[in-house]
Amino acid sequence: MQEASTAIYVALAVALAVWFALFLYLWRLDAQAQDLRRRLENQSNHEPLAAPVAKIRIQQQESKENLEK
């Protein structure tokens, strides 16, 4: 009887330990993911548009030259 009543507290402690570990893992993962999202958003807001524009211009120039030929 004594063993049975102790066993339920041991089971409770194990279940709570598993839940706390899982909760902490999720909390940290969530914080890291949110941080990464913020950084990606900031980077994309400040990203220079020069490179793709230049590429388009070259293509347009090429197509003009092709037309002239």
Added chain:
Amino acid sequence: MQITKSLPQIAKILVGFWITGVIAAIFLILPPYQGLGDAGRIMVLHVPTAWVSVLAFAVSAFYSGIYLRNHNSKDDDRALAAAECGFLFAVIATVTGAIFSQVVWGIYWNWDPRQTSIFVLLLIYAALFALRESLENVDQKRRLSAVFSLFAFITVPFLIFVAPRVAKSTLHPNCALVPGSNCDGISLNEGKIGLLGERKVQLLAFKQQGAIISAKVKVSEPGLRGETELVPTFDLTTGKPLATPSFPGLRYSLTIQQVDLVQKSIHLNIKAPGTGLLENPRTFFTFLAANLGFTALFIWLFQLRALLLSLEWAIGQRESRTI
């Protein structure tokens, strides 16, 4: 403004405390399960996780439909995230159910209709993940998996709710939650034979002593492997069964539910562990709290996984641009 920003954080902390409370209640507040003792506490984990898996699959189907309409990659991420969460919760429900099965019936897995249907459901969603992995073209992958997810969800109500109840022989205690489902019992007159689950029962005799009715019932094991005589009793004044003898080697018991003295018939039924489980208020409220807690946990997991998937996609896009 600051409060609005920190609301998600507060909600997550609340989920943490809520589930901690549910776990503590399962062990400390819930009364021991009738006929099973402490092992039955697993039911408060088993049923809510099964419910959340159905909810998650429904969310997955919803976002799959939205993706097919709008072709927004974030809807595909949400559909996949919900399907993964549903799969995870279905696995937890299957494992906890198997543990319950071992405690009640002495076997982890016996291809019971309920076990078979959830296994088929897991296979269907495993096929969805395999399909996604096998396709390289992103648009094709998203379109096909959205269609697959919609079709997969059509099977969910059938496999979870219909098939196990249509099956005449199931060990799953449906009566715990859905009174009357596959638990209707049988009315017998003296000398008549009927089926209760897989067992043949014959009412040999019944007699009245004052307000107490006692019935002598011959129970034959499936395949007529063995026979035994059980004597359940019933109190006419309270209208409730008294003695409910167990079937040999099982935790099920035979009970008299009703007596018709005019027709001289008695209504016999199987009383499974779990019958009337939610009649206890402590069990009912813990069960309700567990459902709410796991639903909230699913919402958090779903949002987090969808965010991770969209980040993975965004980073992949950036890398391909720099290359």
